[in-house]
Amino acid sequence: MFDPNLLFEQFFNGLQLGLLLFLLAAGLTLVFGIMDMMNLAHGSLYMLGAYVAAQITLWTGSFVLGVAVSLPVILLLGVCLEAGLLRPLYARGHLDQVLATFGMILFFNEFVRLVWGPEGIEVPLPDFLKGNIVIFDIPLPNYRLVVIGVGLIVALMMYLLVTRTRTGMLIRAGASNRDMVQALGIDINRVFTLVFGIGAALAALAGALAGPILAVTIGMGENILIQVLVVIVIGGIGSIRGAFVGAMLIGIIDILGRSFLDTFFKLFLPVNAAETAGPAVASMLIYILMAAVLFFKPQGLFPAKTG
Amino acid sequence: MGNRAQILIVGTIFLGLALVPLFAELTQTPFYLDLARRMMILAIGALSLNLIMGYGGLISFGHAAYIGIGAYTVGICAEHELVSGFIQWPLAILVSGVFAIIFGLISLRTRGVYFIMITLALAQMMYFLGVSLDRYGGDDGLPLIERSNFGALVDISNNVTLYFIVLGALVLSLFFCKRLINSRFGMVLQGTRSNETRMKTIGFPTLRYQLTAFVIAGMMAGFAGALLANHTDFINPDMMHWTRSGDLIIMVLLGGMGSLAGPVVGALAFILLEELLSGVTEYWQLIFGPFLILVVLFARGGLLGFFADKEQRDG
Amino acid sequence: MAEIVLQVSDLCKSFGGVLATDHLDLGVERGSIHAVIGPNGAGKTTLINQLSGLLTSDGGKIQFNRNDITKLSAPIRAKMGLARTFQITSVFGEFTALENVSLAVQAHDGHSFKLWHDARRDKALTGPALEALTIVGLEKRQSIKASLMSHGERRQLEIAMALATKPKMLLLDEPMAGMGPEESNRMVSILSELKGTVTILLIEHDMGAVFSLADKITVLVYGGEIATGTPDQIRANPEVRSAYLGDEDFES
Structure with missing residues (x-):
């Protein structure tokens, strides 16, 4: 009844979802942290990244080229959005930011529908990424391994960027005390454009990588955005480390909950009740986790702001 | 605040709304009856959001959840053959209130961006809960077998009767909000929006007032949800989708934040815009999205604010 | 000797290792105006924030009318009769x-x-x-x-x-900040009329006002007390003079 191989496989899937979430959360948590800016359009960048990569892949037959083109395109779009639309909003309240970026989501969703139609796009896997690697009799898809690998490399690079470079020092300082950085005579706007650009590129990377696993559809950005927000709340706004830990927690708990919660409930509930309660609770699990974390640590697990 | 202009505008709107059933009957366009009824229900939802957002300064991005909870309460009752409106409606208000207490206690521990994200996440949780409730239609939703039954008192299975019930509910809600805002409690709420630290240092434990407002707003939205279930004869998770919460925020903002009747004007403007734009093009959000951004950038007081400013300039 | 309304003992607060309130002892007598002065950054506003409950203290004790209020929240302290104003106008x-x-x-x-x-x-x-x-x-x-x-x-x-x-006691954080001479005079006369009816802890940079109003003055430097006494005692205190050396306010 309980299959340890399945547990391992699902754990692996959770890891992969977690890394995808991290790619999105890493940039967004810095945007929230440094500029105290509420940006909902991050999910749109993810979606557009996925569509651009999918389209290039379909045209050229090369998935790698699709990813390689999508990144700079979305990076450029992100930087333009930041400079043109978001910058006037920094001085405004959160509500204005919510509404303006909500407006952007509506626009981008409709734009995608106009260009690519209401149906999603299927992205074929390149041949060299098909197939499985068998570890301990458990087949693990190559592609998922690649996603995990890329995610880990990006996480390491972000970590090095933030902790070991001068730019990273500014980013950290900006996240914990913006006014101080301003007072030191550093143009925080340039730092922010940089952060936003990195965030956009990472979102595009996540979107492009998600393409062959999840469907490339309108609204894909919003569904994952909410999970990303939960990650950021759990991890603590402005903290890369928090984003990583939060993303792993959410990814793994979400997948394991969906796979095993009804089995678990059957241990002490009647089958009927377990089959109803299992999926219901599983769908709420990450939010319950969020509420629990907030109860003990209202600033998240790794609060960046001190004092 | 341009009080005269506000009364004039709102008076005209209510007069117009009262005449809609006649118009729909004469022109044989029941569509308009339906549209105006939906608009009024959403206006009640927006009024309740305005209590906490406009007057309390709490940007809740999950307010549609309470509308959904109210609607689901009615739908689930009906599914179990409990059709009396005397039970359904108070229960809908009560259940939304209980959820608002729980969610309020969680989200009010935080402020700013956190508060927005947490209210959004909790509402989305309710959405996914609705999707996973296979017993009550899951993703597809659940038809309401029978509208709420008020016995001999009133029969809301008649569309026009339901229309006037909704209209009455809207007027009552507006009146309730007016009393609440100008009461001692309302003053505390507005003071807290303006300067929470100051409120604490003159002796107000602000959290309990914010939580109370949050719960009142949740209950009002739950009531709107009970009406909505009857209006659509249907419940589905989409009522709780986060974009519905976004719509409510837009309505409040369009009408003018923190003005009493603003949400009513905003709901009207929102529905009309939606109808108008979707008549022009299938891709109407291509226009509506940028329109929102323009409103944020250039018309901050909303429509009522615009008129109020004008009156101040003229007078 | 009049009764002590507010008694602060061994109060501490540090921000990232810097002591903003350094083992401070302070007693305010009922009905008096007790001024706290000191150069910028001496920790005066931090002290008021600790007294009114906006900041929690790292150590020490605050007693108000013989009740220990060290751990109470701001609204409860306000209800007990401890009112305050803000340096940055807060209406x-x-x-x-x-x-x-x-x-x-x-x-x-x-x-x-x-x-x-x-x-x-x-x-x-x-x-x-x-x-x-x-x-x-x-x-x-x-x-x-x-x-x-x-x-x-x-x-x-x-x-x-x-x-x-x-209130039984007012904590005033620079009530004359940013005022012209006429407005300052008006404030001084308001405060002197209040004198005796309510106990006042006054933080103020306007030395003319402080020396004309206060019954007692405490001088803070780097969060610690260097002197407490009547205006005449403070004026004559060499330590105070050296702490304020170059600070024109003190001469006015």
């Missing part, structure tokens, strides 16, 4: 002067869960509010929005709000 801009003060009355009388009756027509609120406005000389400006008032008027309004909570 409710969109409310009228009367509404501002009414809110403070309401905080004191404790009936704020009335959801139905119009607060603006509530005589139980407007009556005492008007009294407080009269004390600071703003009764004629009662229906003006706070955001439209002059800086000096807003500072007076803050005092009225604090008074409306029927």
Whole structure:
């Protein structure tokens, strides 16, 4: 009844979802942290990244080229959005930011529908990424391994960027005390454009990588955005480390909950009740986790702001 | 605040709304009856959001959840053959209130961006809960077998009767909000929006007032949800989708934040815009999205604010 | 020897290793005006924040009317009769002067869960509010929005709000900051009229005002007390003079 191989496989899937979430959360948590800016359009960048990569892949037959083109395109779009639309909003309240970026989501969703139609796009896997690697009799898809690998490399690079470079020092300082950085005579706007650009590129990377696993559809950005927000709340706004830990927690708990919660409930509930309660609770699990974390640590697990 | 202009505008709107059933009957366009009824229900939802957002300064991005909870309460009752409106409606208000207490206690521990994200996440949780409730239609939703039954008192299975019930509910809600805002409690709420630290240092434990407002707003939205279930004869998770919460925020903002009747004007403007734009093009959000951004950038007081400013300039 | 209303003992607060309040002892006598002065960064506002409950203290004890209030929240301290004003004017801009003060009355009388009756027509609120406005000389400006008032008027309004909570003690954080000479004089006369009816802890940079108003003065440097005494004692204290060397305020 309980299959340890399945547990391992699902754990692996959770890891992969977690890394995808991290790619999105890493940039967004810095945007929230440094500029105290509420940006909902991050999910749109993810979606557009996925569509651009999918389209290039379909045209050229090369998935790698699709990813390689999508990144700079979305990076450029992100930087333009930041400079043109978001910058006037920094001085405004959160509500204005919510509404303006909500407006952007509506626009981008409709734009995608106009260009690519209401149906999603299927992205074929390149041949060299098909197939499985068998570890301990458990087949693990190559592609998922690649996603995990890329995610880990990006996480390491972000970590090095933030902790070991001068730019990273500014980013950290900006996240914990913006006014101080301003007072030191550093143009925080340039730092922010940089952060936003990195965030956009990472979102595009996540979107492009998600393409062959999840469907490339309108609204894909919003569904994952909410999970990303939960990650950021759990991890603590402005903290890369928090984003990583939060993303792993959410990814793994979400997948394991969906796979095993009804089995678990059957241990002490009647089958009927377990089959109803299992999926219901599983769908709420990450939010319950969020509420629990907030109860003990209202600033998240790794609060960046001190004092 | 341009009080005269506000009364004039709102008076005209209510007069117009009262005449809609006649118009729909004469022109044989029941569509308009339906549209105006939906608009009024959403206006009640927006009024309740305005209590906490406009007057309390709490940007809740999950307010549609309470509308959904109210609607689901009615739908689930009906599914179990409990059709009396005397039970359904108070229960809908009560259940939304209980959820608002729980969610309020969680989200009010935080402020700013956190508060927005947490209210959004909790509402989305309710959405996914609705999707996973296979017993009550899951993703597809659940038809309401029978509208709420008020016995001999009133029969809301008649569309026009339901229309006037909704209209009455809207007027009552507006009146309730007016009393609440100008009461001692309302003053505390507005003071807290303006300067929470100051409120604490003159002796107000602000959290309990914010939580109370949050719960009142949740209950009002739950009531709107009970009406909505009857209006659509249907419940589905989409009522709780986060974009519905976004719509409510837009309505409040369009009408003018923190003005009493603003949400009513905003709901009207929102529905009309939606109808108008979707008549022009299938891709109407291509226009509506940028329109929102323009409103944020250039018309901050909303429509009522615009008129109020004008009156101040003229007078 | 008069009774001590506020007793601070061994109070500490540090920010990232820097002591903003350094093992401070302070006793304020009932009915007196006790001024706390010191150069910028001496930790005066930190002290007021600790006393009013906006900052939690790292160590030490605060007693108010013999009750230990060290761990109590700001609203509870306010209810016990410890009112404060802010260095940066902190009134409710969109409310009228009367509404501002009414809110403070309401905080004191404790009936704020009335959801139905119009607060603006509530005589139980407007009556005492008007009294407080009269004390600071703003009764004629009662229906003006706070955001439209002059800086000096807003500072007076803050005092009225604090008074409306029927405080046993006022913590005033630089009530004369940013005021012209005329407004300052007005504030000095308001405070000297209050003297004796309510205990006041006064933080102020205007040395003329401090030395004319205060019964006692405590000098803070880097969060620690270097001297406490009557204005004459402080004036003659060589340590104080050296701490203020080059600070023109002290000469005025």
